[in-house]
Amino acid sequence: MTDKKIKNIFVEGAISTSFIADSIAKHSSKKEIGGHSIFLGQVRADDIDGKVVSAIDYTAYQETALAQMHEIREAIFNKYPLTCMHVYQSLGTIKVGEICLFVFTSSAHRKPAIAACEEIVERLKAELPIWGKEIFEDGTHQWKENK
Known part of the structure; x- marks a missing residue:
């Protein structure tokens, strides 16, 4: 790993639309940027065996996940000529x-x-120790499969 500080990607609770809008707005002063790409993951009301998902409870091994995300961040910056990268889970x-x-x-x-x-989204889903427990409308739950 490099000497760069490990960034905390975790936020408690949902990511608000105002936070997303503020993040985008902060980049308008960066004149060297010509393109942005944004991925937003949203919780779906999946129907699984006749039960409908009402929420997902996310947990993680934070220390391990942050170290792995730092390695992903470094690899992505080395592979692509990016100006900025922001990840929030x-x-x-x-x-x-x-x-x-x-x-x-x-x-x-x-x-x-x-x-x-x-690539960040695919690697995050495949490599980081982050799990979601699907909570159904009837109050039951099960661990979510990453797809």
Whole structure:
């Protein structure tokens, strides 16, 4: 690992639309940016075996996840000519319709921002120790499968 500070990607609760809008607005003064890519993960009301999801309760091994995300961040910055990268993952209970993941990349051109954003989302889902417990409308629950 490098000497760069490990950034905390975790936020307690849902990621608000005002937080997302503020994050985007802060980049308007960065004149070298020509393209942004944004991924927003939202909790769905999946129907699983006749039961409907009402929320997902997210947990993580935070220390391990943050160290792994730091390695992903470094690899992505080395692979793509990005100006900025921001990643936020919710912890706690997130209701259907709320945002639980926000990935935001910026670069001089659109293609690196788009490719980096997609790779970050895929690696985060595959590599980080973050789990979601689906909570159904009837109060029962089960661990969610990452897809």
